[in-house]
Amino acid sequence: MxxxxxxxxxxxxxxxxxxxxxxxxxxxxxxIDPEKIKKVPFVLRGKLKNKDMAFFLAEEKGEVIGFAxxxxxxxxxxxxxxxxxxxxxxxxxKKEYRKKGIGKKLINECFKxxxxxxxxxxxxxxxxxxxxAKKLYQKKGFEExxxxxxxxxx
Numbered sequence: 001m002x003x004x005x006x007x008x009x010x011x012x013x014x015x016x017x018x019x020x021x022x023x024x025x026x027x028x029x030x031x032i033d034p035e036k037i038k039k040v041p042f043v044l045r046g047k048l049k050n051k052d053m054a055f056f057l058a059e060e061k062g063e064v065i066g067f068a069x070x071x072x073x074x075x076x077x078x079x080x081x082x083x084x085x086x087x088x089x090x091x092x093x094k095k096e097y098r099k100k101g102i103g104k105k106l107i108n109e110c111f112k113x114x115x116x117x118x119x120x121x122x123x124x125x126x127x128x129x130x131x132x133a134k135k136l137y138q139k140k141g142f143e144e145x146x147x148x149x150x151x152x153x154x
Contacts, residue, residue, distance in 0.1 A: 001058060001059065001060045001065070001102065002058075002059055003056055003057065003058050003059075003102075003105050003106060003109050004056065004057055004059070005054055005055070005056055005057075005109070005113075006048060006054075006055040006056065006057050006067075007048065008045070008048045008049055010048070010055075010057065011041075011044065011045055011048060013057060013064045014044060014048060014055050014057070014067065015040060015041050015044055016064065017057070017064045017066070017067045017092065018040055018044065018067065018069075018090070019037060019040050020092070020094075021067070021090060021092035022037045022040065023037060024092070025127075028127065028129055028130075029127065030152055031150070031152055047069075052071060052072035053069065053070065053071045053072070054069070054070045054071075054110070054113045055067060055068070055069050055070075056068045056069075056070070056106055056109040056110065056113075058093065058097075058102050058105065058106055060097070065093065065094045065097045065102065066091075066092055066093035066094060066097060066102050066103070066106055067090065067091075067092055067106070068088065068090065068091045068092075068106035068107065068109065068110050069088070069089040069090040069091075070086060070087070070088055070089070070110040070113050070114065071086075071087045071089055072084055072085075072086065072087075072117060072119070073085050073086075073087040073123075075121070080121070081120075081121075082119075082120055082121035084119065084121075085119060085121040085122060085123050086110070086113070086114030086117065086119035086121070086122040086123070087122075087123050087124070087125075088107070088110050088122070088123070088124040089125075091103055091106055091107065091124075091133065091136075093106070098132075103133075103136050104136065104139075104140065107136070107137075107140050111140075122142075123145075124137055124142055125148075128147075
């Protein structure tokens, strides 16, 4: 198993694993519209070229088995000490490869990228129902900070 930074040439691999992740997430999140997931290819290509974003792929024998997406983001609160932050958008490992340290390795690659970009503040969003991911992020040093709540009306 190896982890590497994706390039534009990896567009199809990134698109496929990102789409798989989004459909997995949509099964659990009533706020995600599965029809809009089909638009993923149209936005991804530009993101792969963006110097303020990085996609990391975990591969086993040429097959992508997981990915992480890191990004430079402007902090939305003007009063923060840190005008920019490293944001871990997505972390996904295929079910049959979980509990093997792959998620930790993908997070470590994001951390290296954040350090290279000189971010002092790193953040991740995680669904309340994703207990395994929450535990992993806590093991990697993240602390619960703000809890976002929502209502979805029918």
